[in-house]
Amino acid sequence: MIIGVPIEIKNNENRVSLTPGGALELIKRGHEVYIQTNAGLNSGFPDEAYEEVGANILPSIEAVYDKAEMIMKVKEPIEPEYKLIKKDQLVFTYFHFASYEPLTHAMIESGAVCLAYETVEKADRSLPLLIPMSEVAGRMATQQGAKYLEKPIMGKGVLLGGVPGVSPGKVLVLGGGIVGTQAAKMAAGLGAQVTIMDVNLDRMRYLNDVMPPNVVTRYSNEVNIRELIPHMDLIIGSVLLPGAKAPKLITRDMLKEMQPGTVLVDVAVDQGGCFETCTPTTHENPTFIIDDIVHYCVANMPGAVPYTSTIALTNATLPYAIQLANKGWKKACQENKELEKGLNVVNGDVVYEAVAEAFDLDYVPVEKYLA
Numbered sequence: 001m002i003i004g005v006p007i008e009i010k011n012n013e014n015r016v017s018l019t020p021g022g023a024l025e026l027i028k029r030g031h032e033v034y035i036q037t038n039a040g041l042n043s044g045f046p047d048e049a050y051e052e053v054g055a056n057i058l059p060s061i062e063a064v065y066d067k068a069e070m071i072m073k074v075k076e077p078i079e080p081e082y083k084l085i086k087k088d089q090l091v092f093t094y095f096h097f098a099s100y101e102p103l104t105h106a107m108i109e110s111g112a113v114c115l116a117y118e119t120v121e122k123a124d125r126s127l128p129l130l131i132p133m134s135e136v137a138g139r140m141a142t143q144q145g146a147k148y149l150e151k152p153i154m155g156k157g158v159l160l161g162g163v164p165g166v167s168p169g170k171v172l173v174l175g176g177g178i179v180g181t182q183a184a185k186m187a188a189g190l191g192a193q194v195t196i197m198d199v200n201l202d203r204m205r206y207l208n209d210v211m212p213p214n215v216v217t218r219y220s221n222e223v224n225i226r227e228l229i230p231h232m233d234l235i236i237g238s239v240l241l242p243g244a245k246a247p248k249l250i251t252r253d254m255l256k257e258m259q260p261g262t263v264l265v266d267v268a269v270d271q272g273g274c275f276e277t278c279t280p281t282t283h284e285n286p287t288f289i290i291d292d293i294v295h296y297c298v299a300n301m302p303g304a305v306p307y308t309s310t311i312a313l314t315n316a317t318l319p320y321a322i323q324l325a326n327k328g329w330k331k332a333c334q335e336n337k338e339l340e341k342g343l344n345v346v347n348g349d350v351v352y353e354a355v356a357e358a359f360d361l362d363y364v365p366v367e368k369y370l371a
């Protein structure tokens, strides 16, 4: 198969969808890989690194889309890319269709086969191509929180780990899933006193077993949250109710109960945030202050660490990309239910029910194409 990797043109997206190591694995299996010049540069992979493994460099985004049978990307296509996508072309990337109707219509009109990273799903209902980015965001949440606790950037002036003779900082993590677990692990590693709150008792049992002694769990409810927040230095929001807006666990009035300079990192910002005062921010301007409380609400946290994020993402996508390239999308999806779940739009039909429902479009069961 001919695989094309364009440069990401969405604002501030520095990741690339394939590393040179990934390109080699595809080439070894007889496929051709075409990389747009400089596509990997911001992730630490210059053109030469791809050429060394036998990939070809193309000068423009048009040339990549024109050549490729399968496009591998990171972010959803944006408007200038719509017209480049061809009928029957396989596009394997994050789409997040339900959040943007114009993209859905553009892909229906293109006649392409859109396989979305975010809906590839394992039998246990986990989402293997979302997990790596949650892991990155969780670890980053603590790193960013520690930074913004410094006085020159309006924080309380607390060193999370403390020093001999001085108590360590206190961290509250709301939601002990993928993001929350990684955030708690990092904070614990720095020496902070960490509390994870969740509503899933099985999850808390597990966390209680695997976390070090400076991490404790508490059931998440308003009374417990109000009891803890006056004593916290850093509060990380990482709850998720699948398919729904995040619950507002920290309300505006609660800010008054916190100490000035407390830092709130709302990782759940992409689901509306779990702090009432959360509004999305960017890496250029990541924080704002309300009632002396520092808010960090960047919606694409992994974008700031493209080297790590690119490798984490491609570690997860490559096994699927190899199946798609070896077998073609139809056979690969027939033989692997996880990939089948990724199909969202096929040759003008919406084959993912939630996307059809979101915009009141006709839903066509994917069996039409896979039977």
Ligand SMILES: NC(=O)c1ccc[n+]([C@@H]2O[C@H](COP(=O)([O-])OP(=O)(O)OC[C@H]3O[C@@H](n4cnc5c(N)ncnc54)[C@H](O)[C@@H]3O)[C@@H](O)[C@H]2O)c1
Binding pocket: 133, 134, 135, 137, 174, 175, 176, 177, 178, 179, 180, 197, 198, 199, 200, 203, 220, 238, 239, 240, 241, 246, 247, 249, 266, 267, 268, 269, 270, 271, 298, 299, 300, 301, 302
């Ligand atoms: N900002 C970013 O760059 C970025 C990157 C990756 C993920 N995210 C977001 O981070 C959020 C968390 O993702 P995840 O992968 O950790 O999800 P997850 O499903 O693994 O974990 C969510 C946890 O929240 C818990 N929860 C639900 N209701 C709760 C409540 N009322 N109180 C406390 N806990 C509650 C669940 O039991 C679960 O353990 C999602 O909104 C995700 O989209 C953001």
